[in-house]
Amino acid sequence: MKKELRFSHILAQLEKEKSVTFASLSLELNVSEDTIRRDIDELANLGLLAKIRGGAMPRSAHPLTFKDRIGYLSEDKERMALKAIRLLRNGMTVFMDSGTSVYTLVSLLPVAIELRVITNNAALIPLLGQYANIETQILGGKYNKEREILTGLLAVKAVEQFRADLFFMGVCSIDLQAGITATHQPEAELKRAMAAASLQVIALSDASKLGTQDPFAVCRLAEVSHIITERNADDARFEPYQKAGVRFL
Structure with missing residues (x-):
């Protein structure tokens, strides 16, 4: 299992x-307890849970509570x-x-x-404000x-x-x-500007959006470093894109 x-x-x-315990998760997921320990360590480092003897528990001390983080996020978007x-x-x-998808990413940092x-996303401001070591720059505009x-x-x-290392689009x-x-021209224009000012463009998209088009061009797939989906x-559905040089995570 991935x-x-x-x-x-x-x-x-x-x-x-x-x-949860290492033993119970090992049985449920059909992997070794060592694998579960490593998973718990990584999730603890991400601030998503707290390690306890033999397992883990929710980390209520996180600036975004466990309930807040999980309640509004689908498993697919969490995976992305x-x-x-x-x-x-x-x-x-x-x-x-x-x-x-971007909102979910910020929620799980x-x-x-x-x-x-x-960012131009006003909905992110309250979330970003919870992190002590994130400097937030809000773009102006309508x-x-x-x-x-x-x-x-x-x-x-x-x-x-600005010049950015990454653009999560x-x-x-x-x-x-x-x-x-x-879908909207003003958003397409801003996405193009962000892509041009970034070393890498990371597209966040659920797989259902593959093979669809909207009226306003943003960028060619050759300009995208990676596409991240829930899959x-x-x-198999990525094969035509991969043959054209598109990389998926």
Whole structure:
């Protein structure tokens, strides 16, 4: 079983129970207790649980409570977020835009991670504010109340002042020929600016969006470093994209 699936199972069990044990998880997941110990260690380092003798329990001391973290997140988006977190290193400058996948990623960031996050996503502000070592830069622009984002020329010009290590892009549609496209023109323009100002572009998208198109072009797939979905990288539906050089995590 893939690590992300084990992580999701462990977190789901902790949502239902006050604690879990290495032995019970080993039986449920059909892996060794040593594997479970390593998983628990990694989840503890991410701030998602607390280690106890023989197992783990929810970590209520985390700045975002366990209930808050799990209650609004689907397992698929958790799986994507855990993959994305592996790409982060302390000291990075990161663009993050709109979308529930990006929101989930922020919700599951390691407790003590040190980042500069630049975003147009107003919904992220309360979450980012919970992390002591994250510097948050909010882009200006026209505020969309319904989508809780800022867009427009002011936001695009602000992006041009930065150079980011990574851009975690929430994705509307992905197509082998059309590349990544967006539903709204102002969002497409801002995504293009963020991509141009980043060393790596990481597209966060559930697999159902593959083979779909929207009216406004964002970027070609050749400009994307990785696509992160909820599925394993060897999923058969990715094969045409992989043959074209697209990398999945």
